[in-house]
Amino acid sequence: MDKHRNSMDEFKQSRYNYRFQDEDQWIYFNGVTKKFIPIPSILHDMVETYLESPEKAMHESPSFFASMLDAGLLIKADQDELDVIRAQYNALRNDASYQLMLTLDGGFLPFSQNGHAQGHHTLMQLLPLHLERYIKENNIKHLQLEWIEKSMHPSNYEIIKELSSSALRLCKQEGVELSLRLTLQDGLFEDRLMALLTDLSVQSIRFALKNDFKQSVSSKQAFVDRIRIMMDRFPSLAFVFFAQENEEGSFLTSWIPIFNAKIEKSERQRISFFVRGHELFNSEQESAREKMLFKIHQDGYNLQWNNVLPSLCLTEKKHAFVMNAVGDVAKCLLTLDRTANGYLSSHGNIFWDETMARTDNEIPFFENVRCLLCKHLPICMGQCIPAKRNAKVIVNENDECLLPPWYISPAKVIELYCKQRLDRYLNEGNVDE
Numbered sequence: 001m002d003k004h005r006n007s008m009d010e011f012k013q014s015r016y017n018y019r020f021q022d023e024d025q026w027i028y029f030n031g032v033t034k035k036f037i038p039i040p041s042i043l044h045d046m047v048e049t050y051l052e053s054p055e056k057a058m059h060e061s062p063s064f065f066a067s068m069l070d071a072g073l074l075i076k077a078d079q080d081e082l083d084v085i086r087a088q089y090n091a092l093r094n095d096a097s098y099q100l101m102l103t104l105d106g107g108f109l110p111f112s113q114n115g116h117a118q119g120h121h122t123l124m125q126l127l128p129l130h131l132e133r134y135i136k137e138n139n140i141k142h143l144q145l146e147w148i149e150k151s152m153h154p155s156n157y158e159i160i161k162e163l164s165s166s167a168l169r170l171c172k173q174e175g176v177e178l179s180l181r182l183t184l185q186d187g188l189f190e191d192r193l194m195a196l197l198t199d200l201s202v203q204s205i206r207f208a209l210k211n212d213f214k215q216s217v218s219s220k221q222a223f224v225d226r227i228r229i230m231m232d233r234f235p236s237l238a239f240v241f242f243a244q245e246n247e248e249g250s251f252l253t254s255w256i257p258i259f260n261a262k263i264e265k266s267e268r269q270r271i272s273f274f275v276r277g278h279e280l281f282n283s284e285q286e287s288a289r290e291k292m293l294f295k296i297h298q299d300g301y302n303l304q305w306n307n308v309l310p311s312l313c314l315t316e317k318k319h320a321f322v323m324n325a326v327g328d329v330a331k332c333l334l335t336l337d338r339t340a341n342g343y344l345s346s347h348g349n350i351f352w353d354e355t356m357a358r359t360d361n362e363i364p365f366f367e368n369v370r371c372l373l374c375k376h377l378p379i380c381m382g383q384c385i386p387a388k389r390n391a392k393v394i395v396n397e398n399d400e401c402l403l404p405p406w407y408i409s410p411a412k413v414i415e416l417y418c419k420q421r422l423d424r425y426l427n428e429g430n431v432d433e
């Protein structure tokens, strides 16, 4: 008897299989396992037959049948894949990683002070207490602190330095891994920022590139020259640049050639680009964006296809909050446009105003008919929904979803992800991370 079955077992094709042609091969990918199998084109018909008739595969080619089972292309007939996806969702939602976004000057935060702040108890006084308490009470293993500031304002510099250093000491003491991030709108080359990067081991800087098409080539060149200097000075620092597409032209034609001229290909994995435009592109614009992303990938930049998920919108994560200088707390940086609904108490815990809805309510965004029937569910986990909501886009039932942060179709993200893994396999002989 075959080791993969007993006489009661029946098999079926997964609902979440993708297939696409790549030159002389077909790539089969499963969204639940995130595994893929490349197949020579000549065997494509045979694989399709096996997916339709797993019994045939089992008898004719037991080892290939075993590979299809391992990749999740075939599953047991009585397996409910939605149960597996819900379990994946819960593991992601509850994982022991605390993501805390902080802002002192309001950063990009639209929310105003809501009067809950506890008098003189500012973030400066309460954050160390809060972190210690939260980490211990929730058995946190990884802390990600992200400072979101318009620029490195002089009055904030010392505070950021001191609070980050205190988090560093705490994490060391508690055996917690710490990641520090900075997201800035301006002041990327200020001395104060350089000093901070020297003092703290910041992992990544996120920065909005100006999509000003009137900006001269020489000023863009000067900008990239300074990035080059920063890369040399901080060899483990990663850069994430955001740009906004607009009708005046494409980001690719304006910035990428300048980056290419100044940054060696071997260094470009430290740089990621994410380009946003209007959430609902027509198919022509979407295809242009796919081509642009693929070109950026071919040029050697890190488009983070490896994060192909599933990853959740932070509002759905149990341990993810946004805080401002006076201790107002919210679940989401973007959706909160009037008031925060939580605040830090003088004991360092978060109190929530239960009269206001907050979105970590344990019901996944994807528990709706459209997502539950969608073949991209294990990749997307309903992520497109808040993205659209935030962009205040009215979602039409027939609109295809675009997956953040790339804002192309989930199927295309999978294709680019698999191609990248295969490239790496051909170059380094290792398809796994």
Ligand code: SF4
Pocket (backbone or CB within 6 Å): 366, 370, 371, 372, 374, 375, 376, 377, 380, 381, 382, 383, 384, 385, 401, 410
């Ligand atoms: S792609 Fe759209 S419909 Fe599908 S799971 Fe994501 S949000 Fe839901």
